[in-house]
Amino acid sequence: MTAPPTGLRERKKAKTRAAIRENAMRLFEEQGFAATTVEQIAEAAEVSPSTFFRYFPAKEDVILVDDVDAVLVEGIRTQPPEVPPVEAIRAAMRAVVSEMSPETWEFERRRQLLVLGVPELRARMLQQMTGSIDLIAGVIAERAGLPAGDFSARVAAGAAIGAMLSVLPADGMVPAEGVTLGDYQRIEQALTLLQQGLPLGPR
Structure with a gap:
């Protein structure tokens, strides 16, 4: 990647x-x-x-370090400046997924099974989302010519991360197959709903 x-x-x-x-x-x-x-x-x-x-x-970081974050942030940065923030995130996510090799997919599947299946790892992963918000907020502000730490950029990043988290199993059950392409497609659907103003109802 x-x-x-x-x-x-x-x-x-x-x-x-x-x-x-x-x-x-x-x-x-x-x-x-x-x-x-x-x-x-x-x-x-x-x-x-x-x-x-x-x-x-720490031992936890072997699993929790996500190599995709830096690639995603760079993908957002390279989107044309006129592209709205959520659409830039969607496009960057799509590019990241399309470039994943079969080996990367298999490693990510195994990694996610461990993260979701071990309570302390799952809890640490959710805590780390604050760092992900910081990363994405920074690049959103940069693209818009806003100062680092801009509140509106941070809200946009937090909303996007929240939409992504909605894809996690609501009952805490770990899917036997781990992460799949369908999970990333649901993330894209969640970001689409966010961009549309969060209309309710089946999709």
Whole structure:
């Protein structure tokens, strides 16, 4: 989803980060999130615990760090200035999804299953939405020529994030298949409703 690192040092760092995430994911799936330690992840990835913490501040961050955020923000930034904020978010989301490789889809499916299935991860994910609002509000304000921290840009970003959250299962049940293309299509539908002024009724 982003350009691959070109320098030797950058490639090594990317390889180490990927190894940590993949081994952590495997261990979480095999023995559970709570039962898996940083030491076990580091050993499986053939790095030291101190190296683990250079890439991820905490065990939770291996799963909660979302590589899509930066790509989404850049996609919003590159939309023409006359495009309204919610439509810019929709277009950027559509572009991000269309560029996902099968490998990225599979990793995201597994990641979302863990996030939704582990209560502490789900709670942390919801807390992190404040950071997502900050990111999107910043780029909305930038596109509109408004100062950073503009209230109207933050409200627009918060409304968009709220629309996206509406796609989560209302009963807390985790879908067996994890995240699918249909989930992203429902996010786009939610943003469309927001742009239309939130008309009620079946769609």
